[in-house]
Amino acid sequence: MTTTTTTPAPVSPPPVSRPARFKVPGAFLLGAVLLLGVAPLALSDFRLNLLAKYLCYAIVAVGVSLAWGRGGLLVLGQGVFFGLGGYAMAMHLKLADAAATGQTLPDFMQLYGTGDTLPWWWQPFANPLFALAMTVLLPMAVAALLGFLVFRRRVKGAYFAILSQALAAALSIWLVGQQATTGGTNGLTDIQGFFGYDLNDPVNQRMVYFVIAAVLLLLMAAARQLFVSRYGELLIAVRDSEERVRFLGYDPANVKLVAYVVAAGMAGLAGALFVPAVGIISPALIGIVPSIGFVIGAAVGGRASLVGAVLGAIAVAWAQSTLSDAFPAAWTYLQGLLFVLAVGFLPGGLASLGAVLRRRRPRNRTTATGETA
Amino acid sequence: MSGLSISRRGLLAGASALGAGAALTACGAKTGSTSTSGSGAKADTSGATVKVGLLNSLSGTMAISEVTVHNALLLAVKEINAAGGVLGKKLKPISQDGASDWPTFAEKAEALITDDKVVATFGCWTSASRKAVKPVFERYKSLLFYPVQYEGLEQSPYIFYVGATTNQQIVPALDYLKKQGLTRLYLVGSDYVFPRTANKIIKAYAKAQGMTVVGEDYAPLGSTEFSTIVNKVKDAGADAVFNTLNGDSNVAFFKEYKSSGLTAKSLPVLSVSIAEEEVKSIGTQYLEGQLTAWNYYETTPGAANTKFVEAYQAAYGKDKPTSDPMEAAYISVYLWKEMVEKAGSFDVAKVKAASDGIELDAPEGKVTVDGATQHVYKTARIGKVGADGLIEEVWNSGKPIEPDPYLKGYSWASGLS
Numbered sequence: 001m002t003t004t005t006t007t008p009a010p011v012s013p014p015p016v017s018r019p020a021r022f023k024v025p026g027a028f029l030l031g032a033v034l035l036l037g038v039a040p041l042a043l044s045d046f047r048l049n050l051l052a053k054y055l056c057y058a059i060v061a062v063g064v065s066l067a068w069g070r071g072g073l074l075v076l077g078q079g080v081f082f083g084l085g086g087y088a089m090a091m092h093l094k095l096a097d098a099a100a101t102g103q104t105l106p107d108f109m110q111l112y113g114t115g116d117t118l119p120w121w122w123q124p125f126a127n128p129l130f131a132l133a134m135t136v137l138l139p140m141a142v143a144a145l146l147g148f149l150v151f152r153r154r155v156k157g158a159y160f161a162i163l164s165q166a167l168a169a170a171l172s173i174w175l176v177g178q179q180a181t182t183g184g185t186n187g188l189t190d191i192q193g194f195f196g197y198d199l200n201d202p203v204n205q206r207m208v209y210f211v212i213a214a215v216l217l218l219l220m221a222a223a224r225q226l227f228v229s230r231y232g233e234l235l236i237a238v239r240d241s242e243e244r245v246r247f248l249g250y251d252p253a254n255v256k257l258v259a260y261v262v263a264a265g266m267a268g269l270a271g272a273l274f275v276p277a278v279g280i281i282s283p284a285l286i287g288i289v290p291s292i293g294f295v296i297g298a299a300v301g302g303r304a305s306l307v308g309a310v311l312g313a314i315a316v317a318w319a320q321s322t323l324s325d326a327f328p329a330a331w332t333y334l335q336g337l338l339f340v341l342a343v344g345f346l347p348g349g350l351a352s353l354g355a356v357l358r359r360r361r362p363r364n365r366t367t368a369t370g371e372t373a
Numbered sequence: 374m375s376g377l378s379i380s381r382r383g384l385l386a387g388a389s390a391l392g393a394g395a396a397l398t399a400c401g402a403k404t405g406s407t408s409t410s411g412s413g414a415k416a417d418t419s420g421a422t423v424k425v426g427l428l429n430s431l432s433g434t435m436a437i438s439e440v441t442v443h444n445a446l447l448l449a450v451k452e453i454n455a456a457g458g459v460l461g462k463k464l465k466p467i468s469q470d471g472a473s474d475w476p477t478f479a480e481k482a483e484a485l486i487t488d489d490k491v492v493a494t495f496g497c498w499t500s501a502s503r504k505a506v507k508p509v510f511e512r513y514k515s516l517l518f519y520p521v522q523y524e525g526l527e528q529s530p531y532i533f534y535v536g537a538t539t540n541q542q543i544v545p546a547l548d549y550l551k552k553q554g555l556t557r558l559y560l561v562g563s564d565y566v567f568p569r570t571a572n573k574i575i576k577a578y579a580k581a582q583g584m585t586v587v588g589e590d591y592a593p594l595g596s597t598e599f600s601t602i603v604n605k606v607k608d609a610g611a612d613a614v615f616n617t618l619n620g621d622s623n624v625a626f627f628k629e630y631k632s633s634g635l636t637a638k639s640l641p642v643l644s645v646s647i648a649e650e651e652v653k654s655i656g657t658q659y660l661e662g663q664l665t666a667w668n669y670y671e672t673t674p675g676a677a678n679t680k681f682v683e684a685y686q687a688a689y690g691k692d693k694p695t696s697d698p699m700e701a702a703y704i705s706v707y708l709w710k711e712m713v714e715k716a717g718s719f720d721v722a723k724v725k726a727a728s729d730g731i732e733l734d735a736p737e738g739k740v741t742v743d744g745a746t747q748h749v750y751k752t753a754r755i756g757k758v759g760a761d762g763l764i765e766e767v768w769n770s771g772k773p774i775e776p777d778p779y780l781k782g783y784s785w786a787s788g789l790s
Contacts, residue, residue, distance in 0.1 A: 024557035046483055046484065046487040046488065046594070049483070050480065053476075053480075069414075111526045111570075112566070112569065112570060112573075138541065160736075173593060174563055176565065176593065176594075177564055177591075179566060179569050182565050184564075184565055184569065185477075185499075185500075185501045185565035185566055185594070186500060186501045186504045186505075186565075186566050187475070189475075189503070189504045189505055189507070189508065190504070190507060190508045191508075192508075196403055197402070197403060198402045198403060200402075200512045201402040203402070206400065221374065237661075276474050277510055278479065278480075279479065279509075280475060280476050280479060280505050282475050282476070282501065284474060285476055287475065291482075304704070319378075321480065324470050324472055324477075326430065328432035328436075328470040328472065329431070329432045329436075331432065331472075332433075
């Protein structure tokens with residue numbers, strides 16, 4: 001690393017240099033090795049389970065990175081989609097648990113319910129395939145409907161964010177009110193099995209972790225392909241100059257809709273995977289505060305950078321677990337401060353820190369890279 | 374672009390590696406098969422100290438209440454250590470913050486059991502947090518002592534319920550109202566599990582005992598808009614209001630109540646979630662003369678209570694009140710100590726087996742552990758808020774009431790669960 005970077009890089013025939021060509025798949029493989037190889041060996045069952053929870057937030061962050069980072073849609077209501085996916089999964093698992101003990105009603109319905117029959121809208125969730133499909137399709141359908149109405153009318157910016165928040169608040173309040181059929185504030189808890197596997201067995205908990213890690217990696221790969229595709233270019237164009245895209249003959253509403261719906265599907269899948277990992281889904285997880293929480297990680301890490309958003313989500317969730325013990329009252333403020341600082345002073349998040357510093361101090365560039373190398 | 378195709382191939386390779394990784398993962402026990410071993414989280418009793426977990430919300434909306442419980446738990450641990458510990462071992466309290474967030478409670482419970490290897494855990498306040506941690510304690514076969522009155526209908530083998538169940542608080546409160554001739558009730562509550570379940574019980578009781586429920590309203594947790602509800606209460610022709618509101622909502626409710634001209638004389642309110650600490654934050658002028666139902670008040674007579682109040686105020690400040698959940702938390706540590714000493718071991722199965730019949734001269738009076746339900750015999754006490762902010766007892770059940778979490782001994786409650 002002694003070459004001075006002040007000399008312009010030689011223009012070589014292949015436009016993509018050899019290291020850069022393998023950078024993305026290389027980083028991806030490194031991530032896969034870390035998540036699927038190193039983490040399960042290095043971490044205790046409990047820590048691995050916590051990591052599984054963080055990875056669920058990271059899956060939401062992949063969607064946030066797409067919709068907000070690339071599409072400019074400040075999605076402050078991802079809790080809705082996370083919740084729909086989570087409840088769809090939890091409803092099936094509760095029914096399966098009940099069936100395993102020879103009962104027709106989940107435990108909380110026997111305690112707080114009003115009748116002996118399962119509500120009609122619970123019944124199809126007894127089918128595992130239906131429930132699995134719903135974890136993704138339900139959030140996507142809601143997002144499609146909402147997005148269709150909102151983007152057609154060219155609602156954007158803060159209004160879109162406020163609308164998302166209101167929806168998150170409305171869903172969590174509705175769930176609390178329906179104690180007999182949704183478990184109310186308690187949510188759906190005490191989930192014992194996951195498609196026939198006993199979740200109390202640490203081996204099965206590990207299996208859940210592997211599923212979550214694999215889903216995260218696959219979604220990151222898919223999102224990356226979306227980012228570099230023609231659609232990805234169009235999405236950025238819509239973010240940066242919606243009118244210009246419209247004059248070029250594209251419909252920005254459709255472009256935004258796709259990003260919003262895909263992000264919602266990812267959040268739904270994350271919610272569904274969260275349930276076997278943590279064993280609970282409740283209105284407290286999907287209201288306004290957790291919805292903001294979903295974007296903080298992405299904002300801090302770098303919303304436009306896929307890896308930045310994912311690592312940011314994991315880091316913020318980890319910090320929350322660890323720091324909240326040491327400074328219980330201060331953590332909330334710190335989290336808010338991080339968000340404000342990231343959005344105000346480092347819009348690209350930590351992922352852009354290197355680039356920002358390089359731009360600020362061009363003369364120190366050589367030494368800076370020399371130190372890190 | 375060639376770069377793209379290569380990265381695609383790389384991604385494919387990565388994806389197949391993923392598939393291989395997933396396939397390698399062994400599959401564990403199926404549901405229903407009881408072969409699951411307790412996940413290797415044995416409590417550590419090897420050293421000169423043993424760790425006990427204190428699991429309370431030290432931040433978030435519940436912190437105002439749960440910090441006082443946390444203080445009471447720490448006081449009990451300190452006293453026990455000063456008196457020589459348990460089975461010759463000093464207790465080391467490990468505090469974890471549940472942050473008023475239910476999954477966080479579950480996470481911290483698991484951390485206490487697996488990382489800290491605690492011998493027992495004390496804490497939780499809301500029903501939702503208890504429901505969230507219940508599977509964790511059951512999975513690791515570790516003990517939780519829960520110090521707050523709750524809605525009953527639960528009996529986990531790994532939880533000791535030291536607060537009142539419904540037949541030790543709500544049912545005696547209804548008996549009291551009936552005896553006073555207050556038979557037309559208006560139910561006001563926060564929208565969550567405890568008020569909804571309590572009101573279900575109240576309605577069943579009213580139906581069987583010739584009382585009338587003239588109205589029932591729920592406000593979202595934390596709601597401070599009560600003009601509509603208070604107006605409805607005013608026009609409903611009720612004799613009394615049964616209040617299961619929780620937290621901040623009480624402040625708004627009682628202010629609205631007073632400003633609309635309703636008083637403790639004209640239409641008394643009986644509250645089940647307002648203790649000394651809450652009286653202070655709501656304001657005595659709004660609550661004077663109103664009724665509460667608990668098992669303990671700061672004014673409860675007896676040497677044990679004098680000692681508790683003095684010790685608490687010496688540790689945390691002269692002006693700090695003591696309340697029912699704090700007292701229950703305080704005695705829960707002592708009850709656990711008695712169980713361990715009777716069992717001669719920290720082993721959970723042995724402690725559970727030794728629990729039946731454990732007695733304690735508690736600040737609230739005599740309490741006895743019922744081994745079958747893992748609840749506690751407690752004396753019900755109805756109190757009236759005085760001008761000094763303390764609560765004076767106006768009636769008690771005379772003797773400790775046997776816990777009956779599923780209300781099996783009450784014929785009117787047969788349809789409830």
